[in-house]
Amino acid sequence: MMTYLIRRLAYAVPILLGVNLLTFSLFFMVNTPDDMARMHLGIKHVTQPAIEAWKVQHDYAQPLFYNAREPGWRALRDTLFFNQSVRMFALDFGESDDGRNIGEALRSRAGPSLSIALPTFVLGLWVNIGLALMLVWARASWLDRFGIIATVVLMSVSSLFYIIAGQYWVAHLWRLVPISGFVPGADSWHFVLLPIVVSVMAGVGNGTRWYRSIFLEEIGKDYVRTARAKGLNESRVLFRHVLQNGLIPILTGAVAVLPLLFMGSLLTESFFGIPGLGSYVIDAIQAQDFAVVRAMVFIGSVLYLIGLWLTDLAYTWADPRVRFS
Amino acid sequence: MMLLTGCTQRVWNDPYPNSERVSNILYLSFLERPKHLDPAQAYSADAYALTAQILEPPLQYHYLKRPYTLIPQTLTAMPTLTYLDAAGKSLPVTVNPDLVAESVYELHVRPGIYYQPHPAFARDETGQPYYLPWRTTDRSQIHRWQDFKHFGTRELTADDYVYEIKRLASPQVNSPIFGLMSGYIVGFKAYEAMLAHVANKAGPNDYLDLRRYDLPGAQVLDRYTYRIRLHGKYPQFLYWLAMPFFAPVPPEVDAFYHQTGMAKRNFSLDWHPVGTGPYQLTLMDPNWRMVLERNPNFHGERYPSEGEPGDAAAGLLHDAGKPLPFVDKVVFSLEKEVIPNWNKFLQGYYDFSAISSDTFAQAITPDAQGQPHPSPALQAHGITLETPTMPAVGYVGFNMLDSVVGGYSARARALRQAISIAVNYEEFISIFMNGRGIAAQGPIPPGIEGYRAGVLGMNPVIYHQVNGHIERRSLADAQHLLAVAGYPDGRDARTGAPLVLYYDNTYTGPEAKAYVDWMAKQLAKLKIQMISRSSDFNRFQDKIRRGNTQLFVAGWDADYPDPENFLFLFYGPNSKVSSGGENDANYRNPQYDVLFNQMKYLDNGPEREKLIAQMLAILQQDAPWLFGYFPRQYVLSQAWVSPWKPNMIANNTLKYVQIDPGLRARRRVAWNQPVWWPLGILGGGVLALVASVGYTRRKRERSLAR
Secondary structure (H helix, E strand, O other): OHHHHHHHHHHHHHHHHHHHHHHHHHHHHHOOHHHHHHHHHOOOOOOHHHHHHHHHHOOOOOOOOOOOOOOOOHHHHOOHHHHHHHHHHOOOOOEOOOOOEHHHHHHHHHHHHHHHHHHHHHHHHHHHHHHHHHHHHOOOOHHHHHHHHHHHHHHHOOHHHHHHHHHHHHHHHOOOOOOOOOOOOHHHHHHHHHHHHHHHHHHHHHHHHHHHHHHHHHHOOHHHHHHHHOOOOHHHHHHHHHHHHOHHHHHHHHHHHOHHHHHOOHHHHHHHOOOOOOOHHHHHHHOOOHHHHHHHHHHHHHHHHHHHHHHHHHHHHHOOOOOOO | OHHHHHHHOOOOOOOOOHHHOOOOEEEEEEOOOOOOOOOOOOOOHHHHHHHHHHOOOOEEEOOOOOOOOEEEOOEOOOOEEEEEOOOOOEEOOOOOHHHOOEEEEEEEEOOOOEOOOEHHHOEOOOOOEOOOOOOHHHHHHOOOHHHOOOOEOOEOOHHHHHHHHHHHOOOOOOOOOHHHHOOOEOOHHHHHHHHHHHHHHHOOOOOOOHHHOOEOOEEEEEOOEEEEEEEOOOOOHHHHOOOHHHOOOOHHHHHHHOOOOOHHHOOOOOOOOOOOOOEEEEEEEOOOEEEEEEOOOOOOEEOOOOOOOOOOOOOOOOOOOOEEOOOOEEEEEEOOOHHHHHHHHHOOOOOEEEOOOOOHHHHEEEOOOOOEEEOHHHHHOOOEEEOOEOOEEEEEEEOOOOOOOOOOOHHHHHHHHHHHHHOOHHHHHHHHOOOOEEEOOOOOOOOOOOOOOHHHHOOOOOEEEEOOEEEEOOHHHHHHHHHHOOOHHHEOOOOOOEOEEEEEEOOOOOOHHHHHHHHHHHHHOOOOEEEEEEOOHHHHHHHHHHOOOOEEEEEEEOOOOOOHHHHHHHOHHHEHHHHOOOEOOOOOOHHHHHHHHHHOOOOOOHHHHHHHHHHHHHHHHHOOEEEEEEEEOOEEEOOOEOOOOOOOOOOOOHHHOOEOHHHHHHHHHHHOOOOOHHHHHHHHHHHHHHHHHHHHHHHHHHHHHO
């Protein structure tokens, strides 16, 4: 097990380097440091010396990948790519191009993002699995048929519609919760309630349909017939046997995204005024803030790799037959 | 009793803390976070919304008077001005500008003005700065601004103003106006070069104590007096003295922020500016909320007691002589989306609101004359509307260096004039701006010297007079001009090839196609074909810099209320391609340039007005722009906001805003009573589902039993 984890950790280094290289190449293919400087300095009265000064101030004056003015290996070391990549592997993300500390921004934004994403994830999983089991239990009945139609309808609606409709009815017409906003601490429930409900609703159609198909596949298997033959009632069959055996595909989908919850949701956070990480990357791309883009892509990659590891670990918990070698 | 109940009753959808219910707090929203708050760097409206309330440049604009009038803010009087010749001899004010070698401004700061409380001013028992140097023990305990325990203040001095002027030249600061000011402030270029040299030796981000390096163009004369020396004559410099670029920065605050560990915690001038103004920034979380609170050390200022005719009748002088600011706190909340922002305004949770095109029909009802008014629903809430015209112009420029649309021949001029007639900006304003704009007759917007409304200001090339009104010339006139230009029916008379023009723009998003299609339709009236080249900001700017355009979309917001700030956009030496200036069209007309050089030195008055009229006539004939539109801003304010007057040049106007928090609290309660019955229906639905599942279960079990 330990060998397996160490091997996976070793694989992660070239993957992260590759992601970093790709981010650098793609970003600078579109934007030169001069473009970034112009974007940050504004439109009026911008001069070339000001652009050069900005580049020096923000460490963009170095060559990107190869420094022809330096001898030997320093030609690779004294470059933007090398210096900034090394820093990130030490989890030092430095400052954004507008001079703000990225680590500080991540710390302050992660909490609000998680306050929406984590309950949405847990509640969504619970609701989706619960509804899916109910439909499987009532399979081929009017309830199942109604459920299938309802989930297809729910799937067909854009998530934006749920947000706008939720805000309009619940917050605007019925005035039960604030339309948008956030406060840190215990009072935040007031603000996150509607986004959580809306996000869960937006995922119910997809989730329920998917889990229903997983459970339907399981329910036709021999061990289920054996369980019934033993005289177990339907609830026990579903919750003790079908659910447990259906966990592997559920874990594949769910655990992998668990670390990424930290990254927040762009639409939900924008509409509900949640000061999370959801819009951090988009805002940075629009502002051509490469320092933030680079840091967020790196963190996203790390979290994704962590998600994959967690999935592997979860397999061994869900199915003791799975062993790593 | 009812009033009391109204004020204390809690509503469920209130996004603000209970404790703030009847507080004297102004609630506003913002769409984008400001990029910079450092006075030497901030150069955008969203930054000024904050910095102008905190920082006090030496001058400010009178809140009520029009035309916009400069008055002292922290000075005892307006700066004194002396002109000197090359030998340093004093010259009369009316002297020929060519003889002026230097303009010398002397500014006397009012004693007794103190800064807001700030840790950089804190002193220990021995009188030494508490946080300079920042002790390691403090460093480990202070992570947020609220963690600072010691604050202090000190008196504003002339040295602080001079220090900020020096910062404008510092390569560490990289101020956007250095390039412009280096042409005026004596010794500025050399000073920047010297600082660059020193900074290179010290490290690009190490603290440079600028007091150790003298700048000939900005000198302290005594504790309260400083002097600014400019090359030649530059009357518009006074306007710059009303902008945050020239606000004071205490050197010890700069040194404080340069200490190790400060930047890592976002403790910087760019995040926590320090000033003497009516407000101080107490919360800076631009991803959530920014909060201004009353500066306890504010030197005090009184509401103006005079204004324009009509101001008294409008209730704008009702508070004359009362101390400012009126509001204790201003809360700016981030609202990235239009719909939540608008709905919260309707619920009373924002005190002001702009109107987007999505909500325009809901917000505005035009009267029989087409004048906008708040819709009946808003009027029932007591919401009022102000519709000021912005000191800005949106236009489409012709690249005068282009071989087809550019140049100064009669043919090229006729082509531009024909297009100018065909592109119907009245239609554009109606379709894309919901009527929120005025079709421009030239580059100078209303409220600026040189603008003339109605027939007097008519552009005779594009419009003509019909029954006392101005009307766009007919398409036949445009077609005639096109034929004169050598393109009858939109085809080159010599080759027969269709005339194809490139239209450069930065349009993105779902509306981009509508904008482009509209312009193509306008040109198609003359059978001119158009190819749209939409590019991102950088590519677009690059094309403009290289002169690789034909028609391009652009705009200009005034820095100050002087016609020079618009007319310099056509001044030949400011050409974008040749000098990197702001003349994007690369227009160059020697006659215009001569008039410009005369006009820019004159005070407003008949002589200047005459020159401006001549310059506008040249521009109208040469048509280097399609003089698009002057945008109008529609702003709604709640019933509890006292009468206010839009001031489109001044940014420090929050101190004049007054609200009635009691009325607001009562209205919020009345407007936001929760509706519970939908929850009852929802609960009933869930119960019905549970019951039906139970019923199905029983039915199944019974059927299995059989």
